[in-house]
Amino acid sequence: SKAKLFDEKTDTRTSFKDVAGLEGAKEEVEEIVEFLKNPDKYTSLGGKIPKGALLVGPPGTGKTLLAKAVAGEAKVPFFSLSGSDFVEMFVGVGASRVRDLFKQAKDKAPAIIFIDEIDAIGRARGKNNMTGSNDERENTLNQLLTEMDGFGTNTNVIVLAATNRADVLDKALMRAGRFDRQIYVDLPDVRERKEIFEVHLRPIKTAETLDMEFLARQTPGFSGADIANVCNEAALIAARKERKAVTKQDFLDAVDRIVGGLEKKNKIIT
Numbered sequence: 516s517k518a519k520l521f522d523e524k525t526d527t528r529t530s531f532k533d534v535a536g537l538e539g540a541k542e543e544v545e546e547i548v549e550f551l552k553n554p555d556k557y558t559s560l561g562g563k564i565p566k567g568a569l570l571v572g573p574p575g576t577g578k579t580l581l582a583k584a585v586a587g588e589a590k591v592p593f594f595s596l597s598g599s600d601f602v603e604m605f606v607g608v609g610a611s612r613v614r615d616l617f618k619q620a621k622d623k624a625p626a627i628i629f630i631d632e633i634d635a636i637g638r639a640r641g642k643n644n645m646t647g648s649n650d651e652r653e654n655t656l657n658q659l660l661t662e663m664d665g666f667g668t669n670t671n672v673i674v675l676a677a678t679n680r681a682d683v684l685d686k687a688l689m690r691a692g693r694f695d696r697q698i699y700v701d702l703p704d705v706r707e708r709k710e711i712f713e714v715h716l717r718p719i720k721t722a723e724t725l726d727m728e729f730l731a732r733q734t735p736g737f738s739g740a741d742i743a744n745v746c747n748e749a750a751l752i753a754a755r756k757e758r759k760a761v762t763k764q765d766f767l768d769a770v771d772r773i774v775g776g777l778e779k780k781n782k783i784i785t
């Protein structure tokens with residue numbers, strides 16, 4: 516399949532209001548929004564706009580959401596690709612997909628390219644290569660490096676990439692002029708979890724004024740994605756019970772269910 520192009524007509528724009536917590540990360544990407552909106556202002560004194568930034572953090576913490584919000588705030592198209600799409604791809608396909616993606620983005624510039632799970636293509640070269648089957652991945656990685664180096668300073672395409680394994684990435688990716696900025700996106704603390712609940716409770720009909728502080732304290736270790744899941748699950752539980760609105764108990768039941776799911780996941784891993 517082709518690289519997905521953000522469709523302004525059918526997608527509602529993601530904005531920073533949709534991203535709860537993550538103050539530090541938001542501040543850093545705000546600068547990227549500025550670069551996209553006002554490139555001339557920043558290059559007028561001879562400075563070069565960064566070409567890429569790496570969003571680093573555990574699964575479900577809002578890396579994709581943040582990248583979409585950057586595109587939404589800057590009002591530029593969002594092109595995305597997932598590293599895992601490249602696993603088991605045929606020879607030559609990965610590199611040409613990357614070339615294609617960059618061409619599309621440059622044609623529509625200013626634009627954001629988002630590469631999720633970049634570790635799937637960006638692992639250090641020459642490792643885990645016992646079978647010699649990693650050539651395709653290396654070709655894809657080399658193409659990505661070539662594309663980033665080939666950008667002029669005024670191309671105005673910024674590449675955001677996400678990973679939860681920055682330690683395994685090929686150092687060549689982090690060199691100056693490539694992903695030379697790292698932005699940390701951590702699991703939310705109790706105050707941030709409260710803010711995430713506030714965002715995801717917006718569309719939900721609740722029966723009482725919910726104590727979000729209480730919900731935040733019930734969910735240590737939950738990611739933003741887990742909290743979104745709790746809110747959705749609570750609404751489904753309430754609907755199943757034919758309630759008119761979602762109660763605190765529905766939320767607690769949903770938390771239990773998600774905790775159960777997380778425990779199972781961890782059991783499989785260990």
Ligand code: ATP
Binds near residue numbers: 534577579714740
């Ligand atoms: P992965 O590494 O698994 O790809 P990710 O860090 O890219 O995860 P997202 O896909 O951005 O995580 O998050 C999934 C969903 O979880 C979001 O669409 C959103 O509904 C919710 N979510 C995650 N983090 C936040 C947050 N900080 N504020 C609000 N919602 C959040």
